[in-house]
Amino acid sequence: MFQRRRSAVALRHVAFEDLGLLAPIMEREGWNVSFCEAPVDDxxxxxxxxxxxxxxxxxPIGVYETDSYPFLTREIDLLERRLAHGLPTLGVCLGAQLMAKALGARVYAGxxxxxxxxxxxxxxxxxxxxxxxxxxxxxxxxxxxxxxxLPDGAARLASNENYENQAFAFGSNALALQFHLEADPRQLEEWYVGHAVELAAARITAQELRAKTAKVSKIVARQADRVFTNWLGQLRHSDAASKTAHAG
Known part of the structure; x- marks a missing residue:
């Protein structure tokens, strides 16, 4: 039986921080993905x-910088609506912070x-x-x-020695990741250029990052495939269960 390909929209803030390793997984799992440029699109x-x-x-901006970047308020409003209705939502880094804000939590400089x-x-x-x-x-x-x-009603999924909240789930359809599972090691050369000022301020060199990336590139591709395939599979089962419940 023909199965409808589902629609996904990726909200992008800078061109080089895109879907990365997630893109081919989405394609394989039956998703049509379109991009929206968050600062300028409706x-x-x-x-x-x-x-x-x-x-x-x-x-590379903060959720609290709404005076400088008014579109962030529109993003938060969009996320409030989706999360209130249990609509499937994935946030990465800034996206995770925006989800936390939309759920009423405080977002701040660490x-x-x-x-x-x-x-x-x-x-x-x-x-x-x-x-x-x-x-x-x-x-x-x-x-x-x-x-x-951590937003009220959310489940903490991951932490590290620096930050207690590195990932959370909200309900069965929303996942927020402070870290980048999607980053494609081959595309990080664009990050080194795009974040050159930030790297210089932190006294981190592209050479250092490049060397470490080479050591982990195969591992991160495998684990991204497993994690995102798992999560997209959960969405599929959740959607099927919802349709069965409504049919009943």
Whole structure:
């Protein structure tokens, strides 16, 4: 029987922080993905508001900088609506922070800037979630200086020594990741250029990051495939269960 391909919209803040490793997984799992440029596009359009899945990507600004970047308020409004209705939503880095804000949590500058490959520790809820392939010490890419409080009603999935809230789930259809599972090691050369000023301020060189990336590139591709395939599969089962319930 023919199965409808589902629609996903990826909200992008800067061109080089895109779907990365997630793109081929989405294609394989039956999703049609379109991009929306968050700073300039109409975020109230029905194609975005009612997409089967909304993915909110990263960017080098803070959720609290709404005076400088008014579109952030429109993003938060969009996320409030989707999360209130249980619509499938994935947030990465800035996207995770925007989800936390939309759920009423505080987002603020953290005490440590995390840039580079590190790890996270899964909570009991995290080990029972789609993040289960992230074994202790699995390499993930951190690239942030902000953090957030855990929203009411959310389940903490991952932490590390610097930040208690590295990932959370809200209901069965929303996942927020402070770290970058989607980052494609081959495309990080664009990040080194795009974030050159930030790297210089943090006294981190592209050479350092490049060397560490080469060591983990095969591992991160495998674990991204497993985590995102798990999560998209959960969405499919959740959608099927919802349709069965409504039919009944």
């Amino acid at each position: 975020l109230s359009h029905s194609s975005i508001r009612d997409a089967d899945l909304l993915i909110v990507l990263g960017g 005490g440590v800037k995390e840039i580079g490959w590190g790890s996270v520790t899964l909570s009991d809820a995290g080990r029972a979630s789609s993040l289960s392939p992230l074994a202790e010490g699995s390499p993930v890419l951190h690239w942030h200086g902000d953090t957030f409080d």
